[in-house]
Amino acid sequence: MQPVYSRGVAHNRHVTLTNDKETFMNKNIIEGKWEQLKGSAQVQWGKLTNDDLDQIEGNSQKLAGKIQEKYGYSKEEAEKSVEEWQNKNAA
Helix, strand or coil: CCCEEECCEEECHHHHHHHHHHHHHHHHHHHHCHHHHHHHHHHHCCCCCHHHHHHHCCCHHHHHHHHHHHHCCCHHHHHHHHHHHHHHHCC
16 A cells, blocks of 8 residues: 655654544534533633634634634644544544
């Protein structure tokens, strides 16, 4: 099997697909449970207001953008923070 290159790193095609599937599943879980998860998000990122959380509507890209705005994170830092939070809360 040929390796798949993503972000300059060789990955086994199966691993890449599995990670994409897990990310997609986590995103859907977060969007579906957003009302229940708002409190967890506010605990994780206390600078986010209720209005911010209402605007985000469970969208991970919007969440990362608000984190960048409120905390001064780089795009990569914000996305990593959201991904870690999603993985923790997807169960």
